[in-house]
Amino acid sequence: MKQVVVTRNGGPEVLEVRDVAVPEPGSGEVLIKVAAAGMNYADIMQRDGLYPNGPTPPFGAGxxxxGTIDSVGAGVTGWKAGDAVMAFCQNGYSEYVTAPAGMLxxxxxxxxxxxxSAxxxxxxxxxxxxxxxxxxxAGQTVLVQAAAGGLGTMMVQIARNVGATVIGTCSSADKCALIRDLGCQFPVNYTAEDLGARVREITVGKGCDLIIESVGGDIFEHSLHCLKSRGMLVTLGVASKNVPSxxxxxxxxxxxxxxxxxxxxYTADMEAMGHALADLKGWLAEGKLTVIVRHTFPLDQAAEAQRQISDRKTVGKVVLTTG
Ligand SMILES: NC(=O)c1ccc[n+]([C@@H]2O[C@H](COP(=O)([O-])OP(=O)(O)OC[C@H]3O[C@@H](n4cnc5c(N)ncnc54)[C@H](OP(=O)(O)O)[C@@H]3O)[C@@H](O)[C@H]2O)c1
Incomplete structure (x- = not known):
């Protein structure tokens, strides 16, 4: 089977498609025939060697x-061959992966x-x-950075679903139009507008209750100053690779x-996971959540796909398909 391997730390050129044996599911694991491998910015940070406690090359990306369960290992209950599943796993950019049954x-x-796959x-x-x-x-104001991305498009919809006012940032007019369609009341092109001034104008000088910051560098600094007193900034990424202090x-x-x-x-917090999955089910049934997929690539174009993510050319979820 085909698998995309990070051969050493570096740019997209370090990715290599290799022929490897289909893995056997161990005890408590299942073997999944992958239909779609989700790509994440973290894959790029790991490839670059910038991810905290990340793997040492060579390692399988993703x-x-x-996909669909192909076979189950010893001791697995509740899952069977043919079940359609989503999973956390290692070596995600592959035609087959094994995953612990608890991660399905x-x-x-x-x-x-x-x-x-998102x-x-x-x-x-x-x-x-x-x-x-x-x-x-409901009634609070949240600022979401990189709001047109894979994570950002999810956040805009979830925040809107709970009744919050959403200010979303992104780097182009097209991306602003996309997040507006998803329910973001205040799209801001942070490469062209003064973010602090816009947020003061939108919040009538009060600032935001919550900010989700994933860019780092100057954007982190500007974001912090958009918080109201007793507000919270959640830092969860550094897409600019510029770590703030x-x-x-x-x-x-x-x-x-x-x-x-x-x-x-958070994945072992069963109560919180229960809420997340119940809300997902409800929002999907009511048509209040969608996953934007505009970029799919075959496995052997993984390097080009990562290049486009780094170059900020993608919106929503980027996916590798196995054909
Ligand atoms: N902590 C966690 O558990 C966790 C989990 C998932 C994701 N994350 C983080 O969340 C962020 C979003 O992840 P994602 O997978 O959904 O990626 P993504 O948002 O689809 O892509 C990254 C986006 O970051 C923005 N960006 C701003 N400055 C950039 C720069 N200098 N270079 C490249 N991109 C830049 C770009 O949007 P604009 O062009 O619109 O600025 C780009 O589209 C990443 O920082 C990721 O590491 C963290």
């Missing part, structure tokens, strides 16, 4: 897939395999960052909370 979710019938990482990150950690409520005195002087978020700290 960690979320959707049933694929909702409303979603294609391509759309479903649920394990991007939907759950958006949900837990906004609602489990951020405790966003914060003054503790500035935090205490303004009653600001800055919180770090990493999804893996």
């Amino acid at each position: 960690f979320e897939v959707a 979710l049933p694929k909702p019938s409303e979603l294609s395999f391509e759309q479903a 649920i394990p990482c991007q939907y759950l990150t958006a949900y837990h960052a906004l609602l489990t950690l951020g405790r966003l409520k 914060i003054s503790s005195v500035e935090l205490l002087a303004n009653n600001w909370t800055v919180a770090g978020f990493h999804l893996m700290g």
